[in-house]
Amino acid sequence: MSDATPKVANPFVVSIVVSLAVFLEVLDTSVANVSLSHIAGALGASSDESTWVLTSYLVSNVIVLPLSGWLTALMGRKNFFILCIIGFTLASFLCGMSTSMPMLIVFRLLQGLAGGGLQPSQQAIIKDSFPPEKLGMAFAITGITTILAPILGPMLGGYITDNYSWRWIFLINVPVGISAAFLVNILVQDPPTAQKQKVDSVDYIGLGLIALGLGALQIVLDKGQQEDWFDSSFIVVFACIAAVGILLAIFWLQRQKNPVVDLKLFRIPSFTMPCVMLFFVGFALYASNILLPMLAQENFGYDATLSGMVLSPGGVAVICMMPVVGRLVKVVQAKYLISFGMLISAFGAWTTGFITPQIDYNTFVILRILQTIGLPFLFVPVNTLAFSKIPPESSSNASAIVSLIGNLGGSIGISLVTNKLITSQHVQQAYLVQHLTIADSGYRSVLANYTQTIMNLGVPSAQSSSLAMGQIYQELLRQASILAFRDTYNFVAVVLVVLGITALFMPGNTLHKKDAAVSLH
Template structure:
């Protein structure tokens, strides 16, 4: 039985709360393509501009796991409304920023304000729908969690190229106001989600989690840029991260009412589904980062066109989400997750055959194949995860589940970007070995480029060599990206087998929740 039957249509509630969460998730990727414009406008270097992303992600990552506790303190609806107000106001402030430090501060506040929107959206939708219809419900929330990061670069590129980067933030204002009005009117808290007040505050657990997750996000975002552990900066934050998170785990498991309820992971359905959603985050965010980056750096696409490479995949997801939402009620989640992993693996493997001759249509088709499996991963994983969670733990479970997915995204992006950088060097070393007088192809190409060079003699030879070297760098880079997609294909293929070991779930009205430990 559902904890409290909603006074209004549950589908309307799902759409309303998803509107606010969509706005927040969109902001995790929409700024990516505008960094160069932001840096130029605010007189900042490319390295300095990346803190516009890092500050938001750090704050977001800190608030996500705490949102369940905050919802318990002030009531879930009140916390959701406060998050909308805070996110809307800080978005407006970001658009008005006149310097990079000012923008970074407002992005930090924006991440803190919006961090609770994703988990509260999921918790509200869970309470609005009966158990047998949660597959359909997660099909709606999935549009927020999966489609928003895909559309972010497209929308960000279009706004930046057509208007001004400030409108990336200003557009959140009317959406936020609309969401605020609708949520206030339509959403009601069930008894278990109402405010409990400041009965107790676990300051030690709170401090350890904030410190550990903040340090982790800094390491992930700046690691590749600073060459990982060759940097004292990265070493320091890595030590802080490991020590803080290990201490947090030990501390939280000993508390009767912890800020983050790690005991939820003892529920096998929730624990296994969380593992899968972690890799969904890796596949979604890493591929959404790699493909636009590849077409911009090696194929000369502008921000808008690079974003448009992802858009058809987003449309495919919009079509598939409701279909998979219905399939969850007919087939075991483990089978659907295994199918999803196979589809994602096939899409990543197909993308690993990119060549310098690949065109826009080719990239679009690859992206569609990449994302076809994501609905089969997100919806069944979410349904299975919460099939045994009692209503009173739904807010904390949603917060932990959202945190795990986002951590997968952050780790996935850092992993693949580092992998690409190192494989670029490996391929460059291998290809250079073929550039010698014993290679007829190299000799012929050098002669051809020398004949067509603008100068003559030594200058013509220098231009020809430079042109060959640029091609070598480009081919090394493309091969490295192919390696990264191949790595993702292998990982997801292995997970398809693991998915079959996941526990079964019952989706009918007779299903009874498993007690949370």
């Protein structure tokens, strides 16, 4: 009884401690993005080779996520969590010490393997640390970690890389990881349902199929745009491997007595529908995180640090709203909060579509706040609803599935919006080029003005005309890019509006104090 006291008496302290390591792990999914050019230059690698620094981490991470529930049963949740922290910390140190690109990719692979179990374990620990009637507040805390880390990642990575060395984006994890492991060992205690259980046999076939299917899928999502999708035999092969691996894994797992991933949880309607919504929460979060820094850097000359700072106020808005939504889930039906969150996020994406070449930093910040202010209304009620009828003994399995679905939603979201952005750029360029003819009075006027301005600098007339046309073309490319971002944000807005309407048809489930308590007992 005394072992459980720290958890029950100090759930917020436990939550902060277990969230510390998870914050670093989620941060590392995005912190290296802005540092790839520096890493490639330092290690003498090409840009294509450097992208495997991201891919290797994501592939190993997504493989471990669904297995963390089974690994928890094998080792005990606390032991597994501490092992993941230690492994992640050690791998981070090795990444920072790498002297070649192959070495860094291998250590990033190990970092992803160790880090993959952190997020599901954190959610399960926090869920079991709070009484049922405070489930919403519990997931408000996990939401701060899950949503804030990807927002701050690009800014932190850019600042460290610009002012120190890319190695410190990995080495900074070491002291924090050591502290987190020490504190978790002192404060966290496993309830009976999360302690080490006897495992009769290891389902190697299930393990292999999951690793094969999800690993191949992540490679397709991460490398698809770079390899021109299905015009590439590389992508076609891995897409086939992913499809076969995932289908066989589903078929196999459903027929096992003790599967490594418990798919029977999807028979619970209050778990299945929120999981579908959670997929699109990941889509909205990661899609918005990648678009705005790209827009600021490519078209407005922001460096990595400044473009990251554009995201920061949105993170502050998320922190402020999380506790509010954590309380609202006890008095408002989850489906209404989810619908409201989807529509607010859609409004934020839609308003960003009105950007112009004259936009300033303050406007960027306001747009970012509008994009993120709805995320707490999505994350907290979706997770609260998903876990509302999950028995304690299934918490770790449910957390693993939930984390996997959110991450896959993010990966697919990034792939979709990136593809949409590039396609729209080509379309907008073709449209604008149609107006670059002598028959167009606007083009003639701009060309004459540019030519005269250049001639006033002492450049000969013929050369001035060529330089003027070059400047006009560069401006065309910039405007086509900005219009493409508008189209992409509108695409995201339409998806979110459809989901916001769909959420209204979810089963009614008011997560009041009494209802939550009944559902978990």
